[in-house]
Amino acid sequence: MSRARRLSRHLTDVGPLRESRDFRRMWFGQSVSQLGQQMTAVTVAYQVYILTRSSFAVGLVGLFSLLPLVIAGLYGGALVDAFDRRKVALVTALGLWACSGVLVLQAMLELESVALLYVVVALQSALFAVNNPARQAILPRLLSKESLPAANALTMASFNLGFTVGPLLGGLIIGWRGVQAAYIFDAVTFTAAVYSLLRLPSIPPPGGSRRAPGLKSVAEGLRFLARAPNLRMTFILDLCAMVLAQPRALFPALALTVYAGNASTLGLLQAAPAIGSLLAFLVSGWISRVHRHGIAIAVAVVVYGASVAAAGFSAIGLPGMLWLGVTFLALSGSADMVSAAYRSTMLQSAAPDELRGRLQGVFVVVVAGGPRLGDFLAGSLAALTSEETAMVIGGFACILGVGLSMARNRKFAAYDSRRPMP
Template sequence: MKRFLIDVEPLRVSAAFRRLWIGQVVSMFGAQLAFVAVLVQIWEQTNSTIWTGAVGLAKALPLIVLGLFAGAAVDRFERRRLYLITTIGSLLAAMAMAAQLLTGAMPAGALLGVIAIQSAFGAASGPVARSVLPQLLPRELLAGGIALNRIAFQGAMLIGPAAGGLIVGAWGPGTAYLIDCLTFAAVLYGVLGLPLLKVEAEVRPGLRGVADGLVFVASTPVIRGALITDLAVTVLSMPISLFPAINAERFGNDPRTLGLFLTAIAVGGVVASVLSGSYTRLPRPGVVMLIGAGSWGVALGLFAFAPNPWLALAFLASAGAADTVSVVARSTIVQLHTPNELLGRVAAAEQIVGSAGPNLGNVRGGVTAQFTSPMTALVSGAVLCVAAVVAVAATTPGLRKTVDLTSVP
């Protein structure tokens, strides 16, 4: 049974990873509180799925525009210092949102602007967080470390949205933003505990350095296939922007119920993370990723036709489990096949896919629902998701091959 449970060995062998992981657990919880608060505030001010979808656009655009340049910076400069700068920048943006406790609610457009600024700092903090992992853990423990990071995220999603709904319902969005600010102390503790993380190889400045990373991604079939799979899936089928409308139609528009939608996804994700030993030790992460990505689409299709709310939540939990399996396997593929001097740029490309992709998917879902219906948006996304996964599996045979977990890329 132990073989099927999550591998906690990375927490034992690396004190720096352990401190950083604890900080991320706490900070991610605060981020989930803020996310629910943003959705509620935007929905109350606009009553429009286009505006709730625009939250995803505000998060996605800075990642797309700045991500690859930020990734080149991660490969060029000392990573601990860069991580600290980006964390402080994100904290300042969170403080601007919390200031609404004193100044009153800012307009929806202004709030989206602050979110975009925070996402701009995230364009660098995401790749640097991914790139430090192989410098803190041995190669054979990378998949376990990725799974631990994933359970931190899913655990925050499990508790954060439900807690966010309660906090926002009782004291308003400003209180949730304030708690988010306070949780940044934990991630700062983790970053300050990192050793110096220099990159020995020289990175060409400007567009040439960015181009080197893109050439590597494009010329490495398994990485290219992994990123295309996730990009296609997330852009085509992400349902989060539809949740406020579904909540209003079926659950009485209660903020506490809105949190349950996200919590249901997290429940499945936590279960998949706890049992991650059953797939992180497998020598074919590409096959694991394809199965997880396809199962996400199937589960969302079933959610669209669920005859009662409890069954709907069960299908969302299944989708969350499938998503976690796919994400862990994708990140494992990327990190096992990327040399250290390119990790920042490849991690930036992965972040654009993993973060901007879902946000663009939320825009797609919101716009589709506005002009058709939430049901149409869900079903069309689920069908396109499964079709995209089948296409990638058929055209990328390298994803079906065994990976050596001990050799250096």
């Protein structure tokens, strides 16, 4: 094998973009819109901190969005399984677009209402909890099963491109033109996501159109999950990382006090995990060749927890070395990208299509709800100790959680993607 060919085996697999024009269009639209959405995320955190000067208040952003996300995620997954998945994704995308407009208006009118920000974030969370399962349930209809690991790596790269450039650009725009300009950018770029969904073909549910689902439909998905130990473990391990070791609510205080920086410093801290994820994505060609997804997820989550703890230690011992904390946070993002790619692939390949929307709903509750609960936990712990100490405790708690979970379900380490079993 030539040196060039060996190198290409480790580089990003872009095959899914060539395989499906619809996936390519949806991926591009999501990539563009993510820039604005992540600018809004850092802008809301910044605006709340400026109005309150409290990491606890920033942590409450996550708490206020948690309950709507859980309710909408569980019921929204049932909607995805009952109706045309393209229509569900489009309607919720339009709702998210309207929320972006409300943020623009409150900034233009200088309302300075933390309560209004909490309400908008809660609405965004509910809409996202339906929109994301719809998008994810669409992918297996557009691509072959063999392409799913690479497609999920590309999807993670799309999100993390937004997580990288969005906060950095958001910090610059806030410093240059204020929060209003950042919110306007989000409203404009979100048109790309709406357009990509408009161009998708109809994607009806398996078995044709159904009536609006009730609680029985939601319970059916939860009962299946109760009988699916491998899928359940992917959720548990992600909660170990995102609830116990989620540091983002601490970033405003770290940027403005520990590192004595400004909005640009906050943008860099927010972007650091996504930078690491993108770097890992650039050499992600090997991901499709790994079949022991269970052990790969466990190792990735342990690396994530260790990296967050190391970032906390660096802030305690070397607060003048911002680059060191950023490096450890980037490493945490690399580990999270690997974990997410395999967790998404396991869910898409091991779950039956008629339940895929409901299980994707549970997935988004865990993946998006976990960090929100983690925001509240980190903010509360920081109020009792300090931002740096909260990161260290969270990182070690994550590692302990993985160890205990794997000890209780040792078969998860033997999961083989060539014989997917839920």
